[in-house]
Amino acid sequence: MDLKKAGIEYSYYLIDDAVAQIMKNEGGMLWALMNYDGDVMSDMVASGFGSLGLMTSVLVSPDGKFEYEAAHGTVTRHYRKYQQGETTSTNSVASIFAWTGALIKRGELDGTPDVVAFGHKLEKAVIDTIESGEMTKDLTLLCTDPNAKALDTFQFMEAIQKRL
Numbered sequence: 001m002d003l004k005k006a007g008i009e010y011s012y013y014l015i016d017d018a019v020a021q022i023m024k025n026e027g028g029m030l031w032a033l034m035n036y037d038g039d040v041m042s043d044m045v046a047s048g049f050g051s052l053g054l055m056t057s058v059l060v061s062p063d064g065k066f067e068y069e070a071a072h073g074t075v076t077r078h079y080r081k082y083q084q085g086e087t088t089s090t091n092s093v094a095s096i097f098a099w100t101g102a103l104i105k106r107g108e109l110d111g112t113p114d115v116v117a118f119g120h121k122l123e124k125a126v127i128d129t130i131e132s133g134e135m136t137k138d139l140t141l142l143c144t145d146p147n148a149k150a151l152d153t154f155q156f157m158e159a160i161q162k163r164l
Contacts, residue, residue, distance in 0.1 A: 006038060018033075018041075019041065035059070038057075043071065043072075051138045052091075053092070053094055054070065054093050055141075056071060056094050056097045058067060058100075066102070068098040068102040070094035070098045075090055078090040080155040088153050088155075089151065090136065090153045091135075092153065093126055096123075096126055103115055103122075104119035107119065122160075126164075129163055130158070135149070135151065
């Protein structure tokens with residue numbers, strides 16, 4: 001592929017300069033980073049423009065292996081509150097989409113279209129739930145819908161389940 005002909009430029013930056021450039025950029029770019037740098041910078045971008053609870057990560061190895069994960073980590077603070085009997089409103093979207101991404105890929109590799117279809121159906125149920133105004137607290141803080149309802153973790157999962 002002729003990058004110039006396609007209107008694509010390539011530039012190499014050290015990570016500190018790349019961060020400075022991205023902060024000034026208005027978009028229209030692909031940002032390829034080493035794993036650690038990608039982890040740190042993607043968390044910064046997700047926090048600045050939404051919720052870490054919506055961000056998944058896909059690692060693809062040179063030999064064709066895939067790993068899907070929720071980019072936010074283990075949410076230890078919420079788990080500690082849950083252990084103490086407190087109600088939490090933990091956004092599980094990224095965890096669900098990590099699972100659906102893996103299910104869809106597994107279904108593609110195995111030639112099992114029912115598995116692929118289920119992954120897509122679950123993703124649609126999550127999106128439909130949020131778009132209906134039922135979401136976790138972190139999303140209601142970002143939402144402009146005055147009727148959006150903050151659900152606790154289990155209520156959110158149940159709302160998704162009803163749409164499956």
